[in-house]
Amino acid sequence: MATTKHVSSPKPFLTFLNLLIVAATATTASNKPVVLMISCDGFRFGYQFKTDTPNIDLLISEGTEAKLGLIPVFPTMTFPNHYSIATGLYPAYHGIIMNKFTDPITGEVFNKGLDPKWWLGEPLWVTAANQGRKALTYFWPGSEVPKGSWTCPKGLCPHFNLSVPFEERVDTILSYLDLPKDEIPDLMMLYFDEPDGAGHNYGPDDPRVTNAVARVDNMIGRAIQGLKKREIFDEVHVILLGDHGMVTNCDKKTIYIDDLADWIKIPADWINAYSPVLAINPRWGKYVENPAEKNAELVAKMNEALSSGKVENGEFLQVYLKEKLPKRLHYSDSSRIPPIVGMVGEGLLVRQNRTNAHECYGDHGYDNKYFSMRSIFIGHGPRFRRGKKVPSFENVQIYNVVAEILGLLPASNNGSALFTNNILSQFGKTGEVK
Ligand SMILES: *[C@@H]1O[C@H](CO)[C@@H](O)[C@H](O)[C@H]1NC(C)=O
Numbered sequence: 001m002a003t004t005k006h007v008s009s010p011k012p013f014l015t016f017l018n019l020l021i022v023a024a025t026a027t028t029a030s031n032k033p034v035v036l037m038i039s040c041d042g043f044r045f046g047y048q049f050k051t052d053t054p055n056i057d058l059l060i061s062e063g064t065e066a067k068l069g070l071i072p073v074f075p076t077m078t079f080p081n082h083y084s085i086a087t088g089l090y091p092a093y094h095g096i097i098m099n100k101f102t103d104p105i106t107g108e109v110f111n112k113g114l115d116p117k118w119w120l121g122e123p124l125w126v127t128a129a130n131q132g133r134k135a136l137t138y139f140w141p142g143s144e145v146p147k148g149s150w151t152c153p154k155g156l157c158p159h160f161n162l163s164v165p166f167e168e169r170v171d172t173i174l175s176y177l178d179l180p181k182d183e184i185p186d187l188m189m190l191y192f193d194e195p196d197g198a199g200h201n202y203g204p205d206d207p208r209v210t211n212a213v214a215r216v217d218n219m220i221g222r223a224i225q226g227l228k229k230r231e232i233f234d235e236v237h238v239i240l241l242g243d244h245g246m247v248t249n250c251d252k253k254t255i256y257i258d259d260l261a262d263w264i265k266i267p268a269d270w271i272n273a274y275s276p277v278l279a280i281n282p283r284w285g286k287y288v289e290n291p292a293e294k295n296a297e298l299v300a301k302m303n304e305a306l307s308s309g310k311v312e313n314g315e316f317l318q319v320y321l322k323e324k325l326p327k328r329l330h331y332s333d334s335s336r337i338p339p340i341v342g343m344v345g346e347g348l349l350v351r352q353n354r355t356n357a358h359e360c361y362g363d364h365g366y367d368n369k370y371f372s373m374r375s376i377f378i379g380h381g382p383r384f385r386r387g388k389k390v391p392s393f394e395n396v397q398i399y400n401v402v403a404e405i406l407g408l409l410p411a412s413n414n415g416s417a418l419f420t421n422n423i424l425s426q427f428g429k430t431g432e433v434k
């Protein structure tokens with residue numbers, strides 16, 4: 001229940017407004033703002049039009065939506081993006097520069113591991129815990145890493161296990177809303193691994209992806225019903241989003257590194273990743289005096305070959321020294337990023353040679369300028385206006401939005417402090433009271 005406050009103002013109208021403000025910013029269940037963030041992995045913007053999605057539609061019609069979707073960070077991969085959403089940092093600054101990578105300096109391999117040394121920055125659950133609040137994560141990438149006051153307590157932070165049914169994930173989260181007032185988490189972050197799985201296996205246009213979208217919508221419905229049953233649907237801030245989109249790729253659209261051999265030979269063991277991001281870490285050996293110069297030469301030779309018109313699909317790959325990548329990608333300022341990065345055209349593949357052919361499937365990780373890499377953002381609850389559409393924005397803005405709703409002091413990050421004004425009203429539902 002909302003607490004009543006002694007109001008000394010003699011003006012009845014102001015008194016009425018004050019009461020409204022108190023009523024709207026409190027949560028019946030707990031007297032405090034609560035955020036439930038739900039991520040649907042690989043929910044490409046536009047999937048909501050594939051089939052009936054009554055539950056997502058409800059959040060959209062009663063909440064605030066990024067009209068043309070949420071812009072992921074580059075590379076548009078799951079771990080970098082979930083951790084950018086959590087920290088407000090571009091991957092160069094939060095350290096998870098790809099799902100899997102080799103540190104060019106130490107040679108150590110990151111492969112979604114939990115060693116805290118990889119995970120830089122301050123994710124929301126740490127910000128909350130450090131400021132005496134309670135956070136709960138359900139499979140959010142990075143949340144099992146101990147950091148600050150966050151120890152990933154059993155129960156509040158289950159061990160990543162994709163066999164746990166979606167229903168169980170939703171019901172577990174809902175059960176925390178039945179706790180005594182002062183034990184209800186302030187922040188809950190829930191992760192679904194669909195429709196990403198179906199999108200990879202079959203490509204985004206397959207009917208099985210449509211089924212996965214319907215299934216996810218159904219789970220959103222389960223969450224909404226649970227909140228409604230507890231009479232707190234209009235009081236909890238529900239943020240529904242995804243990390244990136246999905247696009248079809250096929251054998252027919254492949255660039256083969258061995259086809260560049262007339263210009264430059266690049267050994268397979270210099271290549272850490274082929275596509276959607278080509279990551280090259282040349283090993284010149286100790287007798288080469290100026291590796292930076294050799295790297296620049298290699299990039300020039302590769303681009304000469306690719307633009308010669310003689311390399312199949314060459315026009316769809318452009319190679320850069322990482323310092324020369326377009327600034328909008330924010331993908332240079334980390335020693336973990338390999339010295340040479342190739343930007344692969346939308347839906348294209350890069351392979352060493354023509355062995356190991358495969359058929360069409362789906363992938364993501366490409367330049368975040370492509371519309372196919374966008375995901376969704378919908379905010380519903382007291383601080384989000386009903387039926388509002390906002391222009392697309394990058395997911396590094398979300399950290400500040402959640403910090404603002406919860407009244408947390410944000411750690412330094414790459415979001416803009418002013419952005420929260422674009423998307424949040426100042427006082428809960430009183431935003432509508434004119
Ligand atoms: C993962 O979850 C499934 C389904 O709940 C369960 O049967 C299995 O034991 C879990 N695996 C681990 C390693 O906890």
Ligand SMILES: *[C@@H]1O[C@H](CO)[C@@H](O)[C@H](O)[C@H]1NC(C)=O
Binds near residue numbers: 268352
């Ligand atoms: C093709 O490239 C792979 C590495 O991607 C390598 O293991 C294999 O030996 C190469 N095959 C030929 C015929 O060069």
Ligand SMILES: *[C@@H]1O[C@H](CO)[C@@H](O)[C@H](O)[C@H]1NC(C)=O
Binds near residue numbers: 089330414
């Ligand atoms: C991103 O934020 C980090 C941490 O505050 C800062 O060091 C870095 O300069 C920022 N980068 C950009 C491009 O804003």
Ligand SMILES: [Zn+2]
Binds near residue numbers: 197200
């Ligand atoms: Zn994926």
